[in-house]
Amino acid sequence: MLNFAVYAAELLKHSVVDQLGMLSDAMRGPNNALYEAMASPPPGYHPIGVAHGQWYRMLTSAFVHILPNQPPLGPLHILFNMLSLWMFGVVVEQQIGRVRYLAAYLLSAIGGSVFCYYLTAPYTQSIGASGAIFGLIGLYFILSRKLHFDPLGGQRQLVIAVLWLVLASRFTSWQGHLGGLVTGVVIGLVYVYAPRTRQAFVQTAGLVAILAVLIGATVLRTSALHSSAEGAKGMVTHGRGVDLAGGPPAEGLAGLTSGH
Secondary structure (H helix, E strand, C coil): CHHHHHHHHHHHHHHHHHHHCCCCCEEHHHHHHHHCCCCCCCCCCCCEEEHHHHCCHHHHHHHHHCCCCCCCCCCHHHHHHHEEEHHHHHHHHHHHHHHHHHHHHHHHHHHHHHHHHHHHHCCCCECCCCCHHHHHHHHHHHHHHHHHCCCCCHHHHHHHHHHHHHHHHCCCCCHEEEEHHHHHHHHHHHCCCHHHHHHHHHHHHHHHHHHHHHHHHHHHHHHHHHHHHHCCCCCCHHHHHCCCCCCCCCCCEEEEEEEC
16 A cells, blocks of 8 residues: 555655655756766756665665656556565565564565665666565475475475566566665565574564665775776866666566566
């Protein structure tokens, strides 16, 4: 429901996407366009992104989707994502409970953003719930192997997800997909291998450890970006030389149940 509520807000005000999408390190310039970060920006440009304190983007980006007028996905982006979320979410939540499910979903979303933070161009914007959904796919695969309960075909769904990650990499964020998938698998291992005698404590500690690793990785990447900016301070940058970060946001769908 939250995804649809945010999408409705996007339709009413398109700037919601720019305000909430995952963005590492960029400049907001004339006409509200995104530009590559500069050591000495001219008047009218200001830095934005996770590297400049907007850490909330790593989570909020999982609740915004491509607008209907943006090819090649348009409205199919949120429709396929929500279909996949419903399919995997219902089964996973029934098996592990609402609290564990919500924790896995949010951590997978952050995991996808961390991979984007490291592996995409700093001025590239990434949005969509697919990182979190890929996390549910990875989690479901682990659960199905351990619990011997597999109504969706965990191995088949994992193969479909990996194929989509590779084949759709030209117009989707394979980085976000991969990050969510890896995070979901790790969460699944924490859930299924926690000893029964101290299950709640071990699972909680495992999730906290995963979050700590993601936060630590984010801090390291932020420090590296700031160090690069400091090293470039001596360079002269002219407004005319700024590179516009053109093209649509790096986006992604979840693995499709139909296999395409």
